[in-house]
Amino acid sequence: MAFPSITDREKKGDRVIKRLASRDEFILMLFAVPGLLYFLVFKYMPLLGNVIAFQNYNIFKGIWDSPWVGFAHFSRMFTFDEFFRVLMNSIRLGFFSLLFGFPAPIVLALLINEVKHLWFKKTVQTIVYMPHFLSWVIVGSIFINLLSYEGIVNQFLHWLGLSRTDFVTEDNFFLSVLIGTGIWKEVGWGTIIYLAALSGINPNLYEAAMVDGAGRWKQMWYVTLPCLWPTMIVVLLLSVGQILDANVEQVLIFLNPLVRDVGEVFDTYVYNIGLVGGQYSYTTAIGLFKATIGIALVFGLNALSRRLTGESIY
Amino acid sequence: MTKRVSVFDVGLATVLLFLCGLMLAPLIHIISISLSDPLFAQAKLVYFWPKGLQFGVYQKIFAMDEMWRAMGVSIVVTVGGTLITLVLTSMLSYSLTRGRMPYRKLVMKLILITFVFPAPIIPSFLLVKSIGMLDTLWALMIPAATSAFGVIIMKTFFQGVSNELLDAAKIDGCTEAGIFTRIVLPLSKSVLATIGLFQAVYHWNAYFPALMFIRSKELYPLQVLLQNLVVKKGVNNFMGDVQFELSMPVTPEMMSAGIIVFATIPILLVYPFLQKYFVKGAMLGSLKE
Numbered sequence: 079m080a081f082p083s084i085t086d087r088e089k090k091g092d093r094v095i096k097r098l099a100s101r102d103e104f105i106l107m108l109f110a111v112p113g114l115l116y117f118l119v120f121k122y123m124p125l126l127g128n129v130i131a132f133q134n135y136n137i138f139k140g141i142w143d144s145p146w147v148g149f150a151h152f153s154r155m156f157t158f159d160e161f162f163r164v165l166m167n168s169i170r171l172g173f174f175s176l177l178f179g180f181p182a183p184i185v186l187a188l189l190i191n192e193v194k195h196l197w198f199k200k201t202v203q204t205i206v207y208m209p210h211f212l213s214w215v216i217v218g219s220i221f222i223n224l225l226s227y228e229g230i231v232n233q234f235l236h237w238l239g240l241s242r243t244d245f246v247t248e249d250n251f252f253l254s255v256l257i258g259t260g261i262w263k264e265v266g267w268g269t270i271i272y273l274a275a276l277s278g279i280n281p282n283l284y285e286a287a288m289v290d291g292a293g294r295w296k297q298m299w300y301v302t303l304p305c306l307w308p309t310m311i312v313v314l315l316l317s318v319g320q321i322l323d324a325n326v327e328q329v330l331i332f333l334n335p336l337v338r339d340v341g342e343v344f345d346t347y348v349y350n351i352g353l354v355g356g357q358y359s360y361t362t363a364i365g366l367f368k369a370t371i372g373i374a375l376v377f378g379l380n381a382l383s384r385r386l387t388g389e390s391i392y
Numbered sequence: 393m394t395k396r397v398s399v400f401d402v403g404l405a406t407v408l409l410f411l412c413g414l415m416l417a418p419l420i421h422i423i424s425i426s427l428s429d430p431l432f433a434q435a436k437l438v439y440f441w442p443k444g445l446q447f448g449v450y451q452k453i454f455a456m457d458e459m460w461r462a463m464g465v466s467i468v469v470t471v472g473g474t475l476i477t478l479v480l481t482s483m484l485s486y487s488l489t490r491g492r493m494p495y496r497k498l499v500m501k502l503i504l505i506t507f508v509f510p511a512p513i514i515p516s517f518l519l520v521k522s523i524g525m526l527d528t529l530w531a532l533m534i535p536a537a538t539s540a541f542g543v544i545i546m547k548t549f550f551q552g553v554s555n556e557l558l559d560a561a562k563i564d565g566c567t568e569a570g571i572f573t574r575i576v577l578p579l580s581k582s583v584l585a586t587i588g589l590f591q592a593v594y595h596w597n598a599y600f601p602a603l604m605f606i607r608s609k610e611l612y613p614l615q616v617l618l619q620n621l622v623v624k625k626g627v628n629n630f631m632g633d634v635q636f637e638l639s640m641p642v643t644p645e646m647m648s649a650g651i652i653v654f655a656t657i658p659i660l661l662v663y664p665f666l667q668k669y670f671v672k673g674a675m676l677g678s679l680k681e
Contacts, residue, residue, distance in 0.1 A: 102567065103492055103493070106490055106494075106568050109484070109486060109487040110484050110488070112484070113480045116534075117502065117503055117506060117538075120511060120519070121506040122502075124512055124515035125509055125512070125515070126515075127512070127514075127516075127518060135518075189404060189407060192400075193404065198408075202408050204664060206412065206415055207670070208660070211593055211663050212656060213596070213615050214597070215615045215623065215655075216652055218623060219652050220418045220419070221418065223422065223425075223645070223649070224418055230421055233436060266415070270671055270674045274675050294400060326600050327598075327600050331619070331623055348513050349513065349600075352513070361513075362512065365512045369509070369510070376508070
């Protein structure tokens with residue numbers, strides 16, 4: 079009776095391992111398929127779908143049979159006064175949201191970080207995070223109620239002897255309302271990333287600063303802020319790329335016919351004119367224009383930041 | 393440092409208490425209006441405490457079939473959408489953490505590219521339309537199913553599961569599918585919970601997708617119904633065509649306030665208990681690859 083030699087057994091073992099391995103590969107690929115399909119269909123197909131910006135897209139003919147028109151929609155865009163108004167509104171909203179919205183969570187995080195009583199700190203955190211979890215429909219409804227002509231804010235102004243203003247239908251206040259409610263909803267949530275960075279600061283640095291005679295303000299200025307710098311740069315870079323992406327859910331809630339001239343931004347315009355109005359090709363061109371600016375901003379500032387501060391996101 | 397309370401501490405506490413007040417006051421005001429006697433509400437005398445406590449508004453809201461149907465839709469989309477997200481994201485992320493997966497790096501790059509180039513609105517809409525999802529709840533659950541962000545977070549977590557453990561399972565004859573379902577998933581409850589919670593909050597609060605994709609009133613989620621009733625002042629019309637058995641009259645403002653509170657309460661109730669998971673999730677999201 080011939081026993082299989084050791085080498086034979088090894089060979090057989092190899093085969094088994096190989097078979098198992100190829101089966102594992104197959105299973106792993108099967109695992110990836112649904113997710114991959116998702117990315118191809120819902121992320122890549124719409125990117126390809128951008129070609130309708132160069133067509134006169136007809137919903138009955140589809141992408142394949144709609145006539146090509148080159149850059150006609152883009153040139154049409156630049157001849158529209160409306161387009162420039164939307165562009166300026168988007169830039170204004172994006173710029174001021176960033177100007178006030180970016181430092182707000184940093185200041186709040188620095189304040190929270192100074193609290194020494196744990197229970198007080200936790201309570202404050204729970205309360206300031208909360209608005210993040212309310213939908214824009216809810217936040218919008220609440221503030222429209224508060225800021226309307228007879229709302230509690232105007233009652234207060236009246237009590238102070240000031241005149242009433244309907245903040246939600248007044249051109250001059252539209253931007254402030256958007257920025258204010260945006261900060262109200264997200265400032266607390268925005269502190270999380272900074273508080274995480276703050277908790278990572280080496281306590282020795284503070285001790286050293288104290289030995290050198292630094293008080294609380296000087297410690298904040300010379301220890302805390304420099305340690306937050308990298309986090310701040312990353313957050314800033316990420317938000318600059320989205321400067322033209324107004325929050326549709328927010329703006330649509332506050333938008334009303336009385337403030338349309340100052341309130342219409344790219345995303346609401348694409349929704350109103352494109353989706354509701356059926357001008358698919360024209361608004362896709364606008365979306366493409368907006369996305370291009372956003373991407374250029376991110377890459378440009380990323381390169382700039384890498385040169386100047388050594389921090390970058392790519 | 394001494395334990396004595398300094399001027400700085402008092403100032404700090406005052407500022408923070410004021411900020412907390414700013415966060416809570418709008419909610420308290422709305423709740424108070426909804427619970428007050430219509431006479432006081434009409435006269436705008438309600439501030440931060442209900443006057444002439446009554447629950448008529450809520451009796452009316454509870455009697456609205458529309459409201460319950462919309463809530464049902466929201467629950468279906470939230471639960472269904474979150475499950476789809478967890479299944480897709482975890483399976484894809486797991487395959488990307490295993491060295492044996494072919495084209496692993498290429499796939500990861502393809503996913504990361506979608507970070508920089510987000511899907512545009514109109515082409516996404518036309519896509520959903522062309523695959524026949526328009527005006528179905530699938531349109532709310534599928535297009536938002538996963539993201540580069542979610543995959544990165546889960547992949548990072550899965551990579552933290554000890555390799556020795558997986559190898560041991562392999563030696564004991566476990567297949568990749570077995571390792572995934574019996575070892576990796578049970579060890580990853582916390583990341584599944586965080587991603588699931590984020591997605592659930594997203595679905596519960598989203599109204600723009602429904603605005604784009606849903607036409608039939610029966611399929612309106614809660615947020616869209618809210619928008620129609622409160623922001624577009626549909627409450628006034630609604631008050632006209634529903635007959636109330638209650639003798640107590642209710643003003644449209646109170647009705648709006650009540651509807652706002654009704655839709656907010658579920659999240660306010662669960663939020664404090666889930667807060668730590670959310671914070672953990674936000675921190676995971678800030679990880680740099």
